[in-house]
Structures are given as structure tokens and as C-alpha cells.
Amino acid sequence: MRRPPLLRNALTVIGLIVLACFVLAALLAPTLSPHDPLATALAENLRPPSAGHPLGTDQLGRDLLSRILHGARLSLTVGLVVVSLAGVAGIVTGLAAGFWGGLLDDVLMRLTDVFLAFPSLILAMAIAAALGPSLFNVMVAIAAVTWPIYARLTRGQVLALRERPFIEAARAIGVPNSRLLGRHLLPNVISPLLVQASFDLGSAILAAAGLSFIGFGAQPPTPEWGVMISEGRNYIATQWWLSTFPALAILLVVTGFNLLGDGLRDLLDPRTRRGWE
DSSP states (O other), rough: OOOOOGGGGGHHHHHHHHHHHHHHHHHHHHHHHHSSSTTOOOGGTTOOOOOOSTTOOTTTTBHHHEEEEEHHHHHHHHHHHHHHHHHHHHHHHHHHHHOOHHHHHEEEEEHHHHHHHHHHHHHHHHHHHOOOSSSHHHHHHHHHHHHHHHHHHHHHHHHHTTTSHHHHHHHTTOOOOHHHHIIIIHHHHHHHHHHHHHHHHHHHHHHHHHHTTTTSSOOOOOHHHHHHHHHHHHGGOOOOOOHHHHHHHHHHHHHHHHHHHHHHHHHHOHHHHHHOO
């Protein structure tokens, strides 16, 4: 029995396994957590990894493993929400600009140029600071600097497709624009968008952790990975586990999404698809 094409690449399989582990950890966090992630126990603060606390405890005696497991829920949610918001906004903008063109195209593309003119992290910091420190505001800020990528990518695909014979034939028989966009154009531009989304899932998690680290995102005592690294930075020379294990979680999940993105790109690109067959 032949394996599905996506499972024929060893690195992609590794990425899927890593992501599957984090998804299961997020779903089963209440069951897998040996302790309450918010419960403090000052008598057991700054304990190194042990049988009772496999990843050690933090400065308030909270179990690090439990906090990392619950942090997986927050981080994966951040990635999904950011990519969903940015994807919907960017795809709608790109479809409209590429399909109708003219003045609408000029206005929408100049708007995307404004967002692309600023360094994305700096702009996200400015938006998050203006909205106020919270995890939701960080998701909005990251989505606000990510959607132009989807808009540009969608527009380019639509421009390449809108003059193709099958689109001209559909127009000739009177197919309405809404059907042209939803049934003929969108399915044909979705492949590169899926690849972009798989990379952006990891990037969004990393950006959210970075903004939380500097105080713009989730706030203590929320068990968010960026917050945990920030809380442990003052103890890094002696209690290394406080920042190391949350950072390792970020590294693994971002690597998993990048490996998945590489696999999807190679699978969906006709120039490299032959190597998967």
C-alpha cells in the first residue's frame, strides 16, 4: 500500500509528528498536567527538574511542565487566529484587486504597500502598544502586519488566471462574478496560500511570544511561553530550566510548521512534484 504523497518525505513526517504531539498536548493539557499551572507553592520555588516536577518549578513554585502544556493551547490558538484573520482579509483584498483591477486595484495595492513599508515586528509592536497589552490585541496586531502578504500573493495568482480560456468561457456564458470568484478562481489560487499559511503559523507563534516577552502580549500569571521566558530571564545563569524549556517548546513547534510548509511547497509545486511520485 502506497503512502500518501505528503508522508513520503522524511522531514515532513518529522514535522507532522512534532505538530501532532503539540496538538495532543494542547487538547489533553488538563489531563496530562501533573499540577495546576497557576497554583503557587513558595516552599518549592526554583526546584530543578525532578520526579515530582519533571521540568522543575519557577520562582513562585509553579510546575513548569503544567505551564508549558497549557501554554501550547495558547500558542496554537494564536497561530490559528492570526492566520485566519490575515488570510481572510488578504484573500478578499487580493481577489478584488486582481479581478476588477483599475482604480480599485491601485487603491488596495497602495494600502498594502503602506503596511509593507514598515518593518513588520516594529509595526506590530506599535499596534499592540496602541491597543493595550493583551493576548487578543497581539493577535490583531500580528494579523494586521501579515494580511498584505496574502493580498499580494492572491492578486498575483488572480492576474495570471483571469485571462485564461476557462475564465473567458465562463464569462461568455454569463457566469456571475461571485461564482467566478468562488468556484473558479479561489480554488486555483489556494495552493500557494496553504503553503504560506503553514509557514505563518510558526511565525505568528514566534512573534506573539516575542511581544509577550517585552510586555505587549499575555500578562502574568498567564502560562504563555513568551511570558515564561521573560519571567525566567533573571535566573538564566543559575536556574536555566525556567527559560530553556519554554524556548525549546517554541523552537520545536516553529520547526514543525516550517518542515510542514516545506513539504507542502514541494508537493504542490509542479516543478518538484515528480520527486514525490
